[in-house]
Amino acid sequence: MSLADMMLSVLEESGLLALWQSASPWLALDERQLIFVLATPVFLAVTVLEYLKIRHNPLLMDTREAVRNFTLGAGYQATELLFAGIIAFPVYALCYHYRLFELELNWLTGFLTFLGVDFCFYWMHRASHRIRWFWAAHVVHHSSERMNFSTAMRQNPTNIFNGGWAFYLPMALLGFNPVWIGIAYALSLVYQFFVHTTLVGRLPRWIERVFNTPGHHRVHHGRNPDYIDRNYGGTLIIWDRVFGTFTDEDARIPVDYGITRPAPSNNLFVLWTHEYVDLFRDMARPGGLVSRLNHLWKPPEWERPASPASGTQHARATLKPERPE
Structure with missing residues (x-):
């Protein structure tokens, strides 16, 4: 049996063939995408x-940047x-x-789907x-x-090729239908759109304790x-509290948004690719194969101990350069 025949058999037996046909490679307008279509006017x-x-x-x-952000979002949606x-x-079907x-x-499995997707998202x-x-x-975002709200749309069309979706595969292995996973993920992204704003201050304490809020997410976008x-x-901030990555917004420390090494250009292609260029440039420097490959999975600020000091800097975890007055 060929690989294609085996995949077709898996799709038929898993009951997902109909969804596969409706979500063809050329127009994958499944329930997840439909949620985004319906949410777009909002x-x-x-x-x-x-x-x-x-x-x-x-x-x-900045009006030009807002238009650019929506263009980036459109590119992301197109590749998805x-x-x-x-x-x-x-892979989900398998x-x-x-x-x-x-x-x-x-109701129980629906709640567990939401909780599991949010945990995997973290x-x-x-x-x-x-x-x-x-x-x-992710650096593009x-x-x-x-x-502002347009920043939420600032996404990279290469996301689908990076494999971040693989973090949700354990849920399918457990028995959560991929359709449920996709819907929960889409609803989470809709929620996250609304935390990209400076117009909402601190919310009631119980909300701040449990949910991701604009204040929490402003911290996330800071380079301080x-x-x-x-x-x-x-959607939830509880995972950050559990795993030690939570920081509250401090009025004494205004958020400085962005990355510590700004993109060299606002050209869309440069915004999509500049960190890939730096990554592969670092990998191309002389050294053993394993040490070169380490750049793929090490933290972005990591440099090989023997590498020249002129290597690229991490766009988030180094001190930002002084801005010209």
Whole structure:
């Protein structure tokens, strides 16, 4: 039996063939994508309202950058639409075929799906900062020096190729239907859109204790030494509290947004690729194969001990250069 026949058999037996056909590689408009389509008018409406409030403050809003952010978001959605069905879906189908438990959708399994997806998101997001291969794609989201709703759309179309989706595969192996996982993930991203703003201050204490809030996420986007690489949570902030990565927003320390080594250009292609270029340049320096490959999975600021001091700097974890006056 060929690999293609085996995959088709797995899809049929797992009950996901119909979904695979509807989510064809060329138009993967499944439930997850449908949620984004339905949410887009809401995103645009609140973005316009925010824009009207802050448009005169260049520290909070730059119209050209906002347009660029939505263009980046459109590129991200396009590659997800075209390639998720080819790259990620067959692997999810395979894992779900060998699932450990038969789970029916009810209130309990629905809640566990939400909780599991949020837990997996925390570790995927944390890896996106602490493993350079993942950071090469995620850096685009952090490279803006402003925090507004358009920043939420600032994504890298290479995300689907980096393999961050693999962090959710254990859920399919446990028996959570990939459709449920996709819906929970999409709803989480919709929620996270609304934490990208400076217009919402501190919320009631119980909300701040449990949920990711605009204040928590402003910290996450800071390049201040006190804030950098903190608050990885998606919908919930409890994982950061449990695993020691939580930092509260401090009014005495204004958030300095962005990355410590700004992208060399605002050209879209440069924004997408500049960290990949630096990564592969570091890997190309002389040395053994293992030491070169270490750049892929070591933290972004890591340098080989014997490497020249002129090696590239991490775009998040080094002190930012002084700005010209």
